[in-house]
Amino acid sequence: MGITIGIDIGGSTTKIAGINDNKIVTPFMVRANDPIASLFGAFGKFIALNSLDLSDIDQIAITGVGSSHVEKPIYGIRTVRIEEFLSNGYGGLHLSNLNKAIIVSMGTGTALVSATKSGSIYHIGGTGMGGGTLLGLANLTLNIRDIDYLIETASGGDLGHIDLMVGDITKDEISTLPAHTTASNFGRITEDASKNDIALGIFNLVFQTIGMMAVFAARGEKEKNIVAIGNLSKIPQCREIFNSLEGLYDYKFIIPSHAEHGTCIGAALALLDGNDSGLIK
Numbered sequence: 075m076g077i078t079i080g081i082d083i084g085g086s087t088t089k090i091a092g093i094n095d096n097k098i099v100t101p102f103m104v105r106a107n108d109p110i111a112s113l114f115g116a117f118g119k120f121i122a123l124n125s126l127d128l129s130d131i132d133q134i135a136i137t138g139v140g141s142s143h144v145e146k147p148i149y150g151i152r153t154v155r156i157e158e159f160l161s162n163g164y165g166g167l168h169l170s171n172l173n174k175a176i177i178v179s180m181g182t183g184t185a186l187v188s189a190t191k192s193g194s195i196y197h198i199g200g201t202g203m204g205g206g207t208l209l210g211l212a213n214l215t216l217n218i219r220d221i222d223y224l225i226e227t228a229s230g231g232d233l234g235h236i237d238l239m240v241g242d243i244t245k246d247e248i249s250t251l252p253a254h255t256t257a258s259n260f261g262r263i264t265e266d267a268s269k270n271d272i273a274l275g276i277f278n279l280v281f282q283t284i285g286m287m288a289v290f291a292a293r294g295e296k297e298k299n300i301v302a303i304g305n306l307s308k309i310p311q312c313r314e315i316f317n318s319l320e321g322l323y324d325y326k327f328i329i330p331s332h333a334e335h336g337t338c339i340g341a342a343l344a345l346l347d348g349n350d351s352g353l354i355k
Contacts, residue, residue: 076132079120080342081113082161082335083140084181087305088112089335090120093342100124101335109140117148135345137161137337147354155352156341159197163189164347165340166301169330175299176292179337180306182206184284186291193347198291203283205306211276216269221309224273228311231274238262255322256282274311281306281315285327292325301328303336 077099082089086107092099100123106112113136121128133152136144147153158179166177167189176198177187183204189195205221212218218227238261241253259279263272288300306312307329316327332339 076130077124077126078133078135078342078346079117079131080135080137080156080161080338080340080345081116081141082158082338082341083109083113083136083138083144085109085139086112088116088138088140089338090116091332091335091339091342092120092124093339093346098332098339101332101339103334109143113140113144113148133345135161135341137341144354153354154345154350155354156344156349157352158337159185159187160195160344160349161337161340162187162303163195163340164343165336165338166303166330167191168339168343169303169332169336170299170301170328171330172299172301172328174297175301175328176288176295176297177336178284178288178300178302178304180204180284180302180304180312184287184304186288188291188295188297198295199287201283201287203280203287207280208276208306211279212273215272215276218273224276225309225311227270228273228277230270231268232271233274233278234262235264235267235271236260236262236275237278250322252322277309277311278315281312282319285316285319288327289319289323289325298324299326299328301330301333303330303333305334307333 077092077094079092087105089103091101104116135156137156137158141155162177162179173191179185183202185200186198212224218224237256238258240255240257
């Protein structure tokens with residue numbers, strides 16, 4: 075049996091991975107201004123990296139906003155369009171090795187999916203908070219447009235110059251809200267707040283909002299495990315802020331290996347599981 079390829083086609087980035095004998099093969103990402111250009115760039119690079127012929131590929135699963143631009147099978151290979159939320163569910167469960175979880179797919183915005191290994195996968199909701207928010211606010215307030223530079227800048231930040239904490243507004247002890255808990259994002263910004271402080275405040279605002287949305291979704295679904303996938307999952311501040319939420323609430327945030335490629339991996343797995351109603355002819 076040959077390789078099944080999953081491709082997550084975004085507006086400016088495309089992620090690709092193969093599945094062979096239930097093992098993940100060469101996940102990576104390419105960038106391009108055009109979704110079709112990035113699709114074929116990723117596919118060609120995958121073929122070259124793995125020294126494959128087209129005959130080595132059984133089928134291709136495509137997902138993501140850019141998949142709507144694909145109107146014909148890729149190089150004549152069986153090509154199936156997989157719904158993105160379904161891809162998120164399959165990918166998150168596989169990477170975390172869980173039977174049930176809330177999957178948080180963090181990209182330009184954020185989608186929340188309830189998923190079980192029995193095949194019950196559905197979209198719960200989401201938030202417009204995501205990578206677009208991070209870069210938009212960083213551009214507006216700091217004139218920073220590069221995510222790596224924003225991460226570096228935030229690493230030296232102090233939230234005490236940005237956020238209002240519970241301990242700032244009450245001397246009483248609240249069992250469910252320790253003194254260091256955020257009471258108001260950007261509610262205490264001071265004149266001496268540095269670029270580093272503001273950058274960290276932006277990360278805290280976005281990841282706390284996403285994290286709390288995930289906690290509410292998990293509570294509603296009566297599920298304790300929350301799996302984060304997507305590009306934002308590899309940002310160091312994401313892990314730190316989700317860890318702080320674990321300390322407040324009885325929910326487990328999991329960021330598995332290959333989390334940033336969860337959707338393309340999930341698309342391939344969904345196709346292997348027989349989800350082929352989106353066959354492109």
